[in-house]
Amino acid sequence: QVQLVESGGGLAQAGGSLRLSCVVSGTIFSIGDMGWYRQAPGKLRELVATITSGSRTNYADSVKGRFTISRDNAKNTVYLQMNSLKSEDTAVYYCNVDHFWPYGSSPGYVEVWGQGTQVTVSS
Numbered sequence: 001q002v003q004l005v006e007s008g009g010g011l012a013q014a015g016g017s018l019r020l021s022c023v024v025s026g027t028i029f030s031i032g033d034m035g036w037y038r039q040a041p042g043k044l045r046e047l048v049a050t051i052t053s054g055s056r057t058n059y060a061d062s063v064k065g066r067f068t069i070s071r072d073n074a075k076n077t078v079y080l081q082m083n084s085l086k087s088e089d090t091a092v093y094y095c096n097v098d099h100f101w102p103y104g105s106s107p108g109y110v111e112v113w114g115q116g117t118q119v120t121v122s123s
Helices: none
Strands: 002-006 010-013 018-026 033-038 046-051 057-059 067-072 079-083 092-101 110-115 116-122
Touching: 002 092, 002 110, 018 033, 018 092, 033 067, 033 079, 046 067, 046 079, 057 067, 057 092, 079 092
Parallel strands: 010 116
Antiparallel strands: 002 018, 018 079, 033 046, 033 092, 046 057, 067 079, 092 110, 092 116
């Protein structure tokens, strides 16, 4: 199976920066789309940014121009560089990856979530 391990969360001041990393490990055949989502207390989980296997990116309007998603296919890793942080960016950030699983009754891409990493921005 495949596991995701996130790192890089923590406490930052408003206007500061943090960089999140998510490493995919385990039995990997192919990795498709990768992304970051976040969930603030009392709110639904929301998309932050995604990146396709061809490195096409998509961002939530709230983070455009401040956050950058990237991936290193050789390291099976996706990153989220977060600049100009705001207090409203405070949330648990989750990594999300689609990977190809050839076994079972329906071979195809399977979605996996990381355990989440806390990002807290103080104003």
